[in-house]
Amino acid sequence: xxxxxxxxxxxxxxxxxxxxxxxxxxxxxxxxxxxxxxxxxxxxxxxxxxxxxxxxxxxxxxxxxxxxxxxxxxxxxxxxxxxxxxxxxxxxxxxxxxxxxxxxxxxxxxxx
Amino acid sequence: xxxxxxxxxxxxxxxxxxxxxxxxxxxxxxxxxxxxxxxxxxxxxxxxxxxxxxxxxxxxxxxxxxxxxxxxxxxxxxxxxxxxxxxxxxxxxxxxxxxxxxxxxxxxxxxxxxxx
Numbered sequence: 001x002x003x004x005x006x007x008x009x010x011x012x013x014x015x016x017x018x019x020x021x022x023x024x025x026x027x028x029x030x031x032x033x034x035x036x037x038x039x040x041x042x043x044x045x046x047x048x049x050x051x052x053x054x055x056x057x058x059x060x061x062x063x064x065x066x067x068x069x070x071x072x073x074x075x076x077x078x079x080x081x082x083x084x085x086x087x088x089x090x091x092x093x094x095x096x097x098x099x100x101x102x103x104x105x106x107x108x109x110x111x112x
Numbered sequence: 113x114x115x116x117x118x119x120x121x122x123x124x125x126x127x128x129x130x131x132x133x134x135x136x137x138x139x140x141x142x143x144x145x146x147x148x149x150x151x152x153x154x155x156x157x158x159x160x161x162x163x164x165x166x167x168x169x170x171x172x173x174x175x176x177x178x179x180x181x182x183x184x185x186x187x188x189x190x191x192x193x194x195x196x197x198x199x200x201x202x203x204x205x206x207x208x209x210x211x212x213x214x215x216x217x218x219x220x221x222x223x224x225x226x227x228x
Binding site: 033035040041042043044045048088090098099100102103104105 | 144222
């Protein structure tokens with residue numbers, strides 16, 4: 001079945017560093033969504049991608065929809081303490097009622 | 113825009129009682145809402161898909177008589193955990209799909225359920 005492989009599982013970085021994470025699949029997706037979840041909160045949509053090759057920015061965040069439609073990456077530039085959290089990629093299941101499948105998440109930790 | 117609220121944000125109950133969680137889309141209409149469960153340090157696990165005016169579709173392994181879902185209007189879905197037991201303790205999150213967008217889901221802040 002469809003699966004999303006998200007990496008890395010966690011990242012320890014210094015404040016000010018750039019961050020990169022990605023999701024891959026053996027299946028084709030027509031939408032890629034990137035969410036951030038803070039502890040004890042629901043996920044918040046960061047960026048939605050709808051077209052192969054699309055590159056979209058949201059402030060310091062940039063995400064790209066891979067040209068093969070089987071992958072996507074999320075970059076965060078000049079990380080700040082409030083970037084700490086868990087980042088999830090998600091994509092719609094084929095032939096579903098708009099259900100999403102989820103990557104396992106990337107936990108971002110910023111070293112003091 | 114695209115705000116989803118959940119109530120209550122947390123609840124503690126005794127074993128055997130039922131708990132109702134509400135999910136509301138505040139500024140858009142949601143023909144489809146989703147209910148997720150999340151265990152610590154894990155990703156979201158879809159429990160059921162709720163369509164306005166029709167029966168919910170439950171994922172494999174989720175007991176529909178245990179987790180009752182009602183999506184009575186385009187802005188409200190409820191999840192009732194019946195006869196709750198300690199193993200039902202979890203973080204429950206709802207999401208709503210804006211009828212005007214394609215695949216984006218907007219999430220509520222979650223409800224922390226603790227069953228004693």
